[in-house]
Amino acid sequence: MARGFSVTSLPGFAAIAITSFVLLYAPILTMVIYSFNASESVALWGGFSLRWYTAAWENTQVQEATIRSLVIAVSAALISTTVATMAALGTTRRGRFKGQTLIYVMINQPLMVPEIVTAVALLIFFAAIKVATGYTGLAYLVLAHSAFCVPFAYLPIRARLEGMDLALETAAADLYATPWQTFRRVTLPLMGPGIAAGAMLAFVISLDDVIITEFVKSAGQDTLPTYMLGQLRRAVTPEVNAISTALLALTVILLTAFFLLTRRRD
Amino acid sequence: MSAPTPSTARTGWILSIPALILLALGASGPLLIVVVYAFLEPGEYSGVVWNFTTEAWFRVFFERDIFDDTVSMADAHLTIFWRSVKLSVLTTLITFAIGFPTAWFIATRPAGQRALWLFLITIPFWTNLLIRTFAIMEVIRNQGLLNTALIGLGVIGEPIQILYTDTAVLIGMAYVYLPLMVLPLYAAIDRFDFRLVEAGYDLYATRWRVLRRVILPIVKPGIVAGSILVFVPSLGAYVTPRILGGGKNMMIGNFIELQFGQGRNWPLGAALSLILLAIVLVALLAYVRVTSSDRQDG
């Protein structure tokens, strides 16, 4: 073969790939950079400044929306991860049993059904309940978020469970541990990284949700994404830049943690 | 694994029940209500009147002129469906054209570098959809980066109106869904045995031939997976066309939302949702069919 011929290279592919990375990051980086822009313009640089971050920080609507987003995300992550862990334990390493497909379909439903359809369905369903009971609190949002976070929590936990070596649990049983002890002392800790990964995924998914929250929320129940949606439909202030950059930073941190957690292959 | 005992099945079910209840309340149950609502009469400004009628389904395909009562094809609806399908297909093609080389590139990096490139492609994937749409909007606005750069370079004299057009929605969706195409493609190319490519070159095949006859058929499951992952969300997109389309270039998602606001026709909204769901399920079934037949061929 001619010298320098690489089996793995195809003409132009590297160029397209690099271009695509540039195109992917250019808008995001522009947004990040201009969040520190001293002037209001989105194209002309006026010097470095933190004024938009200060403005966003002091904006009470932003503060409330952020707190609400975090509260819902934490609650949804807790609920969905707990429920998903139990479901994963119930459906893995058992051999097929009757009705398992139904469980899979139901658990993964949020992945298959377009979000707008779920949003519309929940709007109708909750509207009836709101009128009947008069309760318009956060519970609806927590319920909706927990539901669609389940498949995201389920998949990493299940993957972890399937990759686990049964030998350790068999060893525990050999040492006269009861099933409950085995579960608590051996299985659960081994599942740890999977559960943590699932919880984090659920947290990020809940934090990012726009459509379902937009349809289900009642008066004064804006989350950070719905607040931003409202702003985007009207004004395009650099304040939104600052909020977006902050959210992005949070996502990157969580993602790095997620990567580190799942990189480790015991 | 030994055959499941009845108690195994029972435990399996018991452990799954909380998940099933949560999803029944928060996802599946409400869907059934949508089916019911699609067969009711619309209320005056919102809600429904509990009379059975198939008017909503009629209204999806046909319309009655307000003044002379003539029945005709609802071409406004068809336009919206067609725009959604057209933009989704275009988005899939564009993301494939850009995504395949990108996935190939990442998969062929030396093992040490690969994790970094993967990480770089995952960040946009997990970034909030709203943020990504907003970022693209900032670039294509009249006073945004693209127009300012073009004017500065002297290419054009006045800003090009990109925002609030179909093109803007297409650019937005391609940008937002590109990572969704790259990741499954990467997974498939990663598993690809490059010795086959080497064999092809040994037999004096050109690069193009090798690509077409050896590589593409084997990574087909990845291509299909990526296409589905882009096509399905594009079809049901709501946020991106809302922000970049200006309320006029509606896709199915926006049109459905309209029925619950100014359109004042909940049953029609329900019927449209079910049709969207049906199209998506057909696409998913095609995916399952294609991948399982591939697996059988081995």
Add this chain to the structure above:
Amino acid sequence: MKRLCTTTLAAMALAGAAHAEGELNIYNCGNYTNPDLIKKFEETYDIKVTITDYDSNTTALAKVEAGGHGFDIVVPSHSYIPIYVEKGLLMKPGIPEMENYGNISDQWRNVDWDPNREYSVPWQWGTTGVAVNTSVYSGDINTSAIWLEPPAELVGKVNVVPEMQDVMNLALFYVGGEPCTTDREVLKKARDVLVAAKPNWMSMDYGMTEKLSNSDVMASVNWNGSTFRARINNPDVAYGYPKEGYPVWMDSAAILSDAQNVDNAKLFLNFIMDPENAALISAFARYANGIDGSEAFMPEDMKTAPEIVVPEELKAAGKFTGACPAEAQEFYTAIWTELQK
């Protein structure tokens, strides 16, 4: 795990109970409420106020009628108030007995869509016309042809706000009809002219104050106050009064019948009838209000602005459009729905 659960529950309770002193939930048009007014109200009465935006009267009515919304106060346009009343969505909070009731201007006190102000309190009033960025088009802007038969420079750059009553009325004026007509011929002409014009529009969106300021939009059907604010940011923007006819409207604040914070809502209604507070509202959104004595507190530029002071020759073209009888309203909504597609 247990500690985590209880902590979360506590956090949720805290988030929900943060405003235990008193709450008020207002549902108003976007970008229409002065944050300073709200702050003043919050500090005076120690009540936490939330404001939710609606983009059009139709959306607002749809959401309120659906129930379970959680709002206490809604601020609809005058032509919608009778619809709200007929559906039993508003309550009579005893406005004539309120302390500041006497401040309402005579012309706005006994209006035919809310006799004696039993249900609502004046918020602001204004006109609907066209806003044009004169750097792109320098011809006559006092006509609805700007958006119904756009000149070449504006084709593909015009926005139409999705507010049914205003758009329908402007269109009917343009084809020589009257608002609330049930004349099928005229309605058909209006429908045809609207449908034919739609391909020339760029968008049907709201938020024109910012979009005109940013030059994202070059021309739009818009309200006078919003255009005023755009002009302050972008001097190229000008407001035109369509000579074929333009609607005059008033928005009023009312309490919803299923409101949960009725006492706080009453305090708010009384609060905005005070001249100083009414002036605050006007200073922000740049519309006139219906409260006597507020002129003393309003910004100087409102006294001479072309958006507030109607040119003599165009005064007659402005018509205060009332609420339409049911049959006419049905035609309106049918045509509007068709246009929306």
